[in-house]
Amino acid sequence: MHWIALRWLLDDAGTPDGPVLPTPEALGWWALRYTPHVAWQDEALMLEVSACERLWGGRLQLMRLLLADNPAPDARMLGTQGATSLIALARLRLFAREEKRPQDMPAGLPLDTLSAARAHLELLARLGCRTWGDVAALPRGGLTRRFGAELRDALDAAWGLRPESHAWLTLPDVFEQKLELPALAETAPELMWSANRLLASLQLWLRARQRGARALELQWTLDLKRFNGVNLPPHQQVTVRTAEPTQDMAHLRRLMSEKLALTTLSAPASWLRLRTLETDPWAGASTSFLPEDNRKGDRLHEMVERLSVRLGPSQVLVPSAQADHRPERKQAWRPALHKDTAPPDKARRQAQAAASQPDAIYPPWLLPEPLRLEMDGERPCYRGTLNRLVGPQRVEAGWWGDKEEGGQPAMRDYYVAESPEAGLVWIFRERPAARFSSGEVRWYLQGFYA
Structure with a gap:
């Protein structure tokens, strides 16, 4: 021994x-x-x-x-x-x-x-x-x-004449620790000093388990059961979510500080508890020999998460790829801290992959809503009469009749056209069968080329 x-x-x-x-x-x-x-x-x-x-x-x-x-x-x-x-x-x-x-x-x-x-x-x-x-x-x-x-x-x-007996420590499957505050906390930011100790413990648990934190809950026990004639709950809590698994306690500390700065305690707090809600396997941090790949500062998703906590979840949106052939429906915007939203980098890659088709030449800029074009006889106009160069690329989607489209399918023929003043534009012709009408042909402007 x-x-x-x-x-x-x-x-x-x-x-x-x-x-x-x-x-x-x-x-x-x-x-x-x-x-x-x-x-x-x-x-x-x-x-x-x-x-x-x-x-x-x-x-x-x-x-x-x-x-x-x-x-x-x-x-x-x-x-x-x-x-x-x-x-x-x-x-x-x-x-x-x-x-x-x-x-x-x-x-x-x-x-x-x-x-x-x-x-x-x-x-x-x-x-x-x-x-x-x-x-x-x-x-x-x-x-x-x-x-x-x-x-x-x-x-x-x-002297080694008898065996020793000890209660060996084991690693729990889920992190959950509670500690008593050194003094009653009157405001939420005062909880951060004790929360730092719990975060230091969380980092050791994550490293031992080879996991990355995705969602944490910081809960505190209220010292009063009734305040100003109002019955109080026994606990209050805030939840911190990240877009990617992380072991970076500095990032989690900033997110938690932002959350607590916007929180009001119903009564003084006496105990603090931190537990993991979601964790993912940790693959480790990748590094590169190229100096431009090792830039200092926060990564994009860390900045987005911090702004979401500070400004509110509904104020910071990230793209989310959609399974739809209609260009204006290929991508949706969701709150960055929504648990079902992909990280910004990942969402951007998904959107690009969804838009990549061998026979499609998509413009870099799409209008929020297609703009109906005026006609010069049978030719559409946008800052002059348009000259069609490439097309058609046929799109038929929406036949399943979603509510936003009113149950009408989208049946379109897309073209790359040239405008005398605007340059290259992306237009489409709405086929009459799309609106169940007879004979009327509508042209729309969808996007611009650089």
Whole structure:
């Protein structure tokens, strides 16, 4: 058996502007990437590495990897090793106090570094016991009758005379953590400091699970049941959604801050809970050797999501490809944060793919609605008489009779034409059968070419 004991120290923890430390469960999830045997023992995170240390290049190399991969960069991480968990924990306590370890291990360890002896330090000192070895030398029967079996069992475990028992940490399938606020929050933005700690824990869970967050719920518990004569719900919450799976906590933090800035608390809040609503498998971030592909700044979907939260979902729209041959119906606009809306880049690719047909020459600019053209005899006019150059391309769609088209099919012949003043334009002729009329031919302007 071989154990590693870890501890994190924050000098200015708990201050509004100070760094935050992930929750103890999240620190354990981080350690699970190195060994499956992880447990909390008092103030230290314990890792049993005897079965896996060879995979990391030995004990010294593993300790270097742990210290370099500190999950809380703003905190000072301490680490020690030992043959048993009690020895490793005792050495960690000496290291935190900047005391040297004794030559005789474990007999020379100070008695106050043994958790089981802390309740009896004063009496043991009167008996002349200052170290683990002094207590271990006492008669077993008398020691057990006077101080209980816990102290004797701890000493046996420290010397390797009995097996150790620990509650090993496991990684949950769904992230959900709750913590108590350091003080009652009067406004929603005050929740952000504690939410940062939960987000730090979420990042460790996402990395351990190889998942990306798509939707999160931040919920807070109201400290009052009734306010100004109005019954209050026990909780309030906000939901944060992203267009693509992400492990970027800076982006999620900005989205959550925007949400909370627009939220009003019904009453002071006392507890905070964060849980995942939707996650997707994480494929990792792709990189490129080309400098133009590694530009700094936010990506397009991150900017769209942040604007949607700030301005409102209905104010920021993204394109969504539609299965329709009519040009004006190939693309619809939906709120960017709608859960069924594709990301902006993906939606644009889908729209382009839907519009790509081998025999079609589509213009780069389409009118929102087709413009009916005047006629010069049998020839359509737009800033002069139009001269048809390419066509026809026949489109027959809408025969299923959707409500927006009033049940009428669209039967059209498209042409590329030239206008004396406007240049190349895209026009179509509505075939008489499309309106179930007799003889009348209508021409419409659909788009322009550069």
